[in-house]
């Protein structure tokens with residue numbers, strides 16, 4: 207209640223997306239992933255033409271299928287990740 211700070215409920219889910227080559231690709235993937243319920247932030251570390259690490263921040267667990275569907279909706283592919291949520295990082 208009044209205890210400030212501490213850990214939030216936020217959870218991060220790392221995935222790797224292949225096929226992105228430029229900022230437009232990043233924008234498309236970010237937009238689709240951001241549309242998943244609960245997602246509050248999407249951070250893309252673009253590796254043009256390669257495997258780009260993407261970190262999805264959400265208020266709770268996200269279905270891996272939803273991530274795959276969103277990325278494919280944008281026209282790209284999830285290479286791996288998303289199955290095992292990482293513990294909160296300081």
Ligand SMILES: [Cu+2]
Nearest residue numbers: 227228230231
């Ligand atoms: Cu592009």
